[in-house]
């Protein structure tokens with residue numbers, strides 16, 4: 155579904171934000187991208203829908219290589235919920251905003267109103283449809299941004315830290331909404347939450363514009379040094395295990411680690 159080969163991107167001479175990134179994501183897979191601030195995650199997501207163009211390398215979506223001729227078509231297939239929701243509002247009201255992508259798709263009016271209602275309800279923003287987007291709180295803006303992207307029904311959705319401004323209950327709601335999309339869409343979630351990432355099919359870890367790990371969640375979490383080097387916020391249980399490794403009795407400590415890990419996943 156997504157094929158990226160040797161991607162490079164620089165904003166200017168000093169910042170080489172993406173340095174030789176390659177991966178393939180099959181249809182229906184859910185991939186999480188982890189990495190500390192400035193590691194190139196958002197830049198990579200913008201490269202995937204042609205918002206910015208690589209200095210070198212290729213992006214292929216659904217068999218179509220991204221270029222001037224294909225960019226419009228590819229944008230319809232790749233929806234992005236941006237990290238900063240302020241950057242994605244164009245409408246005068248929440249309703250107009252959710253409608254925006256639909257208008258571009260020439261969907262008839264009655265059907266459009268139905269879709270707007272459905273997705274506004276899904277993110278619990280149906281009471282705010284007449285409001286100006288600029289008056290919403292950060293978390294409410296994130297909810298509307300998610301509704302806007304889901305309404306267009308793209309086959310690939312990138313959630314760039316889409317729950318960063320939500321309260322814990324909101325995070326739970328939206329993460330379960332994303333989990334429900336599993337299988338029916340190709341999903342990329344950019345997150346700092348290792349627990350959430352552990353639920354995806356695969357984890358890509360970025361550090362300084364490069365991929366330093368691309369593996370299943372289980373295998374990824376075994377690479378503690380790599381996670382520490384990538385400056386990730388390691389959960390308490392993994393830290394305990396990391397310390398334990400420095401001592402003897404590794405087998406015994408491994409059991410402890412497994413028990414703690416299972417416990418934290420059950421939360």
Ligand SMILES: Nc1ncnc2c1ncn2[C@@H]1O[C@H](COP(=O)(O)OP(=O)(O)OP(=O)(O)O)[C@@H](O)[C@H]1O
Pocket residue numbers: 165166169171189190191192193194195196197198237
């Ligand atoms: N518009 C821009 N102009 C110039 N440099 C930029 C711009 N956007 C990002 N950068 C730089 O590119 C690098 C990668 O940034 P990017 O936003 O992709 O990181 P990120 O992994 O998404 O970080 P975060 O976790 O903070 O969202 C950083 O060094 C950043 O300063």
Ligand SMILES: [Mg+2]
Pocket residue numbers: 195196197237314
């Ligand atoms: Mg970012």
